[in-house]
Amino acid sequence: MADKGMTPIVKTITGWVKGFIMLFGIYIVLYGHLTPGGGFAGGVILAMVFVLLTLAYGREEALRRFRIGVASELDSIGALMFLVIAILGIAGTLGGKFFTNYIAKANPGTPFELFSAGIIPLCNIAIALKVASSLFLVFILLVLMRVIHDPREKA
């Protein structure tokens, strides 16, 4: 019953607000080095969009938009991106230390502008990718696990 979604009221309002929630999540991620927020908070908000879709439309609709394989790959890509950004700092010309902020050293932007702070916005994006796909995976795994092992659904 709940897997097929909720009432048309919930579905319509979900359709209206899902874009705005996603936009808010992207804003929290991109402006993490200027305003409160950052990769983790923004990533959770992005994951909540798909949790909302799962609750309102049912899991088939949410999985059609954000497949488990894609989520798993985005999770790995976020982790790899974070590591690559960190390891690039080891290169001698860039600073020679793990997690050196080499972009801010070579080209210090104007503070309080979007393109400033060097590697910090890039790290925020990587963490947001990781957190969003991870938390969506947790939610969908719990939902699917319950469906598979629930004896009432088999009957």
Added chain:
Amino acid sequence: MLEFIGLLLLFMVIAAIVAIETRDLLAAVISVTAVGFGVIIAFFYMRAPDVAIVPIVVEVLILVILIRATLRVGLRTFIGNRDFFGMMVTMAMLAVIFLAGIRVFNDFPRFGVPVMARIVDAPSRFYIANGLKETGAANIVTAVLLDYRAYDTLGEATVLFTAIMGAIAVIRKKARKKTTEPEVSEWEE
């Protein structure tokens, strides 16, 4: 200010006791979330929006997951007598920790006096003085998280990654090697 924090603490303690003692799983889940939102209000009251944003979104997500996990499964709570000996041991341990804690609390600095106000060469003084110049990030919390203390963030991300990997490996329905009767995978849809 301290009175408000005290009232908030009292509310959180009551909510935690309700969460433990209630027989209704939904009420327990909501009480646990009430404790979390008490913490969030305390963070906002102490002007730490950066710390407060993450618990808000995580609390809401956890509330949704827990309600969805508890309501449909129909778990039952156990009703029975508690083990007398175990409870006495627990009470004795709590009393010892409480008595030792009183001494520690007496040595704490006063509320609202951070480390950097007492120690001249505290790291936080250095971060506040040089953070904007060295990293270019206007938000000092992000500057500390992703520049000065980026190792911590990397560890945090690793914990999350490992947890998801383990969850997928344990909950996956289909085995990686084909057994005698191949099952239809539920994940790849």
